[in-house]
Each structure stands twice: as structure tokens, then as C-alpha cells.
């Protein structure tokens with residue numbers, strides 16, 4: 146390891162983050178090529194749609210100068226051919242002197258093979274640099290290939306007294322514009338946003354990213370709607386460029402399916418749980434099967450509770466406004482307060498940030514066992 150290695154890997158990680166929400170079904174990866182003199186001669190991050198890959202872009206920029214250079218990549222280069230050659234082969238051909246990797250890819254098509262192909266080509270390989278930071282970025286990809294589900298972030302907004310508002314046809318803002326803009330950034334960095342039918346009925350949200358110039362980064366909108374009671378007139382269907390997937394129960398006929406399909410919705414029937422609701426574990430498996438790696442759950446208290454009870458929340462982003470929510474407020478986990486998550490011992494407060502009078506706290510699930518980090 147060299148002194149400048151960490152700095153260059155941090156640059157590659159920053160590039161990788163640019164792809165968040167855009168690269169599914171592929172992971173968001175960053176790559177930096179550095180000359181022996183320490184000059185950055187190539188940069189790349191996974192292109193929207195997942196191809197081309199970061200390494201290929203960075204090496205193309207570096208051209209002949211890549212020979213003898215060092216390439217920093219946030220995830221082990223792929224060893225399987227897709228629409229283009231495998232990145233491990235592209236690297237072997239470019240002949241850098243060193244390959245520095247943050248995290249080994251648990252994808253069985255690559256795991257270890259990307260590294261051994263580089264080693265066989267005479268390239269010195271170092272792995273594990275800033276691995277934890279890299280895992281934060283590709284957690285959804287890691288879970289998708291190891292557990293068959295995407296990573297789940299829960300987003301909720303509570304008043305100073307810890308209550309959420311009861312929707313009645315229009316969204317009620319608990320927090321100010323800066324916190325809300327940050328919430329839209331979370332949407333942009335997600336592959337899909339998931340709510341329950343109750344949220345559609347209460348707020349009639351569009352669920353798109355409404356930051357200036359970022360509407361094209363709106364995630365797939367997913368509604369858990371057992372009986373398909375989402376009205377075809379819902380605002381969800383106004384933006385036809387952004388997909389709407391309705392997950393419903395597969396146990397009986399769905400008379401509304403056709404009208405909703407005419408509005409552009411894709412209907413995904415799945416088995417129901419003991420309460421007769423679409424099973425969230427199954428729902429996540431279906432999303433992973435369609436390539437989704439990062440899901441933002443923005444549903445109301447019932448949906449939040451179901452995900453918490455099923456131990457499916459990997460990260461919780463809690464916005465807290467400065468004022469209390471009035472008398473008809475609800476507890477954020479359907480009858481239980483935030484402490485159900487924050488005092489559970491399963492989550493650690495990873496950071497806190499202020500937006501004017503509002504506060505955001507981010508809680509991450511304690512990683513009991515990380516398949517990517519423990520892979521050898």
C-alpha cells in the first residue's frame with residue numbers, strides 16, 4: 146500500500162456515487178487511473194443503464210499511458226462478458242503495473258476470478274482498501290447476489306414530538322424545503338421507491354424526483370396494493386416516463402388490473418402473508434429479480450412497521466421537524482415510536498445533519514456478517 150492509495154481510492158468512490166440510482170441492474174462502480182508520476186490520467190464511473198463499466202471508461206481515457214500505471218477500482222473488475230468484454234480482460238490487456246480494489250465482488254461469476262485474471266497477466270493486485278466505504282455504495286448489489294433482495298432504506302419525517310402526519314389528500318410538510326430537497330436526492334440515488342396503497346390514497350403523490358434538472362433520475366415507483374385499489378386517475382400515472390409497478394395479491398382475480406395496465410402500470414402478483422397482504426419478502430425478491438438493487442421505502446406507518454418487523458431495513462433516514470405534529474398524528478411504526486428502531490440495539494446512528502431548524506439522523510443496521518467483507 147502506498148501513501149497516496151487511499152486518496153486515489155477515495156476519488157474512485159466519489160465517482161462511483163455519481164451512478165447511484167442509475168446503474169441497476171449493475172452496481173455503481175468508480176475507477177481512477179494514475180500515472181507513475183501521480184497524475185490522474187483516466188476516470189470512469191458506471192454509465193446509466195449499467196454499461197459501459199467504470200474501468201473500461203477510465204482505461205479508454207488513459208489510452209496507451211495506462212501501461213505501467215495504477216488503476217483504482219471500487220469493486221473487483223467483472224470477469225464475465227456482457228455486452229462488452231469483461232473488465233478483467235480489458236485491464237489485463239491495458240497492462241497497468243498495479244490494480245487496487247476496495248471490495249471483492251460476491252457475484253459468483255466474478256468473485257476472485259477478476260483478481261486472478263489480473264494476477265495471471267502479471268499485474269500486482271491489492272484489495273481491501275476503503276472496503277467499508279465501498280460496501281456502503283454497493284450494498285444493494287451485494288445483497289442482490291448473496292440474498293436475492295435489494296438494500297432497503299426507510300425514509301420517514303416526524304414532528305418534534307415524534308409523530309407523523311395523517312394524510313388527507315395532500316402532503317403535509319413537517320420539514321422545510323432544504324430537508325425536503327434532500328429527501329428528493331435520496332429518491333434520485335435509489336433504483337425504486339416503495340409505498341403502500343394507503344399513501345397513494347392519502348396523499349396522491351407523484352413520487353418522482355423534483356429537484357431541478359433531476360426528473361430523469363426518478364426511481365421506479367412501486368406500490369404494495371393487494372387488491373389493486375390504486376385509482377387509474379392517481380397522480381402516479383401522470384409522468385409516463387417513470388415506470389409504475391403495482392404489487393398485488395395473487396390469490397384471486399384482480400378486476401382492476403386491465404384499467405391500471407392501460408395507464409401504464411405493470412402488475413406484479415405475488416403470494417400473500419398470514420394477514421392476506423402481499424408478502425414483503427417476496428416483493429423484494431421480485432424487485433431484485435427485475436434488477437433493482439436499492440429501494441427507498443417511503444410508505445406510511447403500516448408499511449414501515451411491516452419492513453421493521455420483517456427485519457428488512459438496512460438504513461433509516463429520519464427527518465425531524467422543529468414543530469410538533471397535531472393531535473391526530475400517528476406513530477411512525479403503526480402504534481410504536483421511533484425508539485422501536487433507534488433503541489433496538491440493531492442500528493447505529495451513523496450521522497446527523499441539520500437543515501435549518503430540521504434535523505436528519507441516519508441509522509444503519511449493524512452488519513452482523515458481511516458476505517462481501519468476509520469473502521476470501
Ligand code: ZN
Nearest residue numbers: 198222223232
Ligand atoms: Zn466490468
